[in-house]
Amino acid sequence: MYHVTILGSGKIGSTIAKILHHSGDYTVLVGDVNEQSLKQLTTTVPVNIFVIDVTDEALLSEKLQGQDCVISACPYGVNPGIARAAAKAGVSYFDLTEDVATTQAVLAIANTAPDSLIFAPQCGLAPGFIGILAHHLCQQFDKIDAVKMRVGALPQYPSNMMMYNLTWSTRGLINEYCNPCEAIQNGKKVESIPLEEVENFSLDGTTYEAFNTSGGLGTLCETLEGKVQTLNYKTVRYPGHHYLMSFLTNELGLAQRRELFEDLLETSIPVTKQDVIIVFCTVTGWRDEHFTQVSDARKIYPVQLYGETWSAIQLTTAASVCAVVDLHLKGEMANRGFLRQEEIDLNHFLNNRFGRFYDELKQNAEYIV
DSSP states (O other), X not given: OEEEEEXXXXXXXXXXXXXXXXXXXXXXXXXXXXXXXXXXXXXXXXOEEEEOOTTOHHHHHHHTTTOSEXXXXXXXXXXXXXXXXXXXXXXXXXXXXXXXXXXXXXXXXXXXXXXXXXXXXXXXXXXXXXXXHHHHHHTTOSEEEEEEEEEEEEESSOOSTTOOOBOSOHHHHHHHHHSOEEEEETTEEEEEOXXXXXXXXXXXTEEEEEEEOSSTTTTHHHHHTTTOSEEEEEEEEOTTHHHHHHIIIIISOGGGOXXXXXXXXXXXXXXXSOEEEEEEEEEEEEETTEEEEEEEEEEEOOEEETTEEEOHHHHHHHHHHHHHHHHXXXXXXXXXXXXXXXXXXXXXXXXXXXXXXXXXXXXXXXXEO
C-alpha cells in the first residue's frame, strides 16, 4: 500500500482522495483546517482525516513523517510552505498550481532537497496534461515552427451575460486573467498581456473565443525556447465573455482589487457540474522536409463514478495528479528533483489507470479556424 497525504478537502482534494482510495492500493490521509469539510468527506469515502493549519510548517512536517508523498489541493499561496515541510519530512511533493511565482518557489526548494525526492507542481489539466500532450506532439517533428495550446472549462448550458459558470478555483481564475503571461515569439521568450490577442474558432459547429491567460504553459517556455518560433497558451470561452472580463479587470480596475473581484464573482456567478472540458493543441513544423501540422482536439464531459456525478474539471484535474503520483510511486518515472510536466511520457500517462480517463472519456472534435 502507498501512503499519501492530501491537503485540502474541497472539490478537487475530495475527488483525488476518492480516486486513490477506490483504487485499492492507497492509504489516504486528508488534512484541512475546516473540520466540517473533512467530516463531510468521510460520509462518502472511509479515509483518515486530520485538522491542520498548513501554514504551521513544523507541525505539518511532523504529520508527513512516514508518508510516501503529499498532494496539495490548497490555494497556491500556501504551497511553498507545504513544499518546505515535505522536504523536511523526506516525502515527495505534488500540487495543481497555475501560479508562476509559486512554481518558481517550489523549484528553489527542490534544488536544495534530498535527491531521492520529487517535486512536481502543475499536475492538473492546464498546466499539466496540456503540456504533456504538446510536448508529445512536438516529438513528431524534425524542426518545430509553432505550438498553440487551447484549453477551456465551460458550462454546457450558459445562461448569463458572462456565458460562464464557476467550475474551478475563483482565486485561480482571477490569477489567470490578471497576471502576466509567458509566450515565445520569434524564438524568444516574452511576457504578454492577459486577456489580449483574442481569436475566434469553431469546434463541432460551436463558435468559441480564446485569449491570453497566465500559467497554462507551465514550464514549456524554458523547455522550448530556442527550439520554436511561436509558443502560446490561450483560455477558451464562449463569445462575449472576454469583453465583459476586460471591462471588469481593466475599466473597473478589479485586477487591482482582487478580493472584491473574487467576492463579486462568487456571489453572482453560480457553480455548475454540467461542464465540458475543451482541450486542443496544434503543432506545425517540418517532418521529412515537408511543412506539416498535427493537432489533437478533444472534449470531456461529466461522468458518473462511484455513485456520484463528477464534473469534467473535477475528473480531469484529479485524474492528472493521481496519474503522475501513481507513475512516480510505481517507479515508472526516472525523474528526481524538480519535475517538469513535459518530461512525462504521454503514452505512459494515458496507459496509467488514472490517466486513462483522458482517453476513455474523450470525444474527438473537429477544429475549424
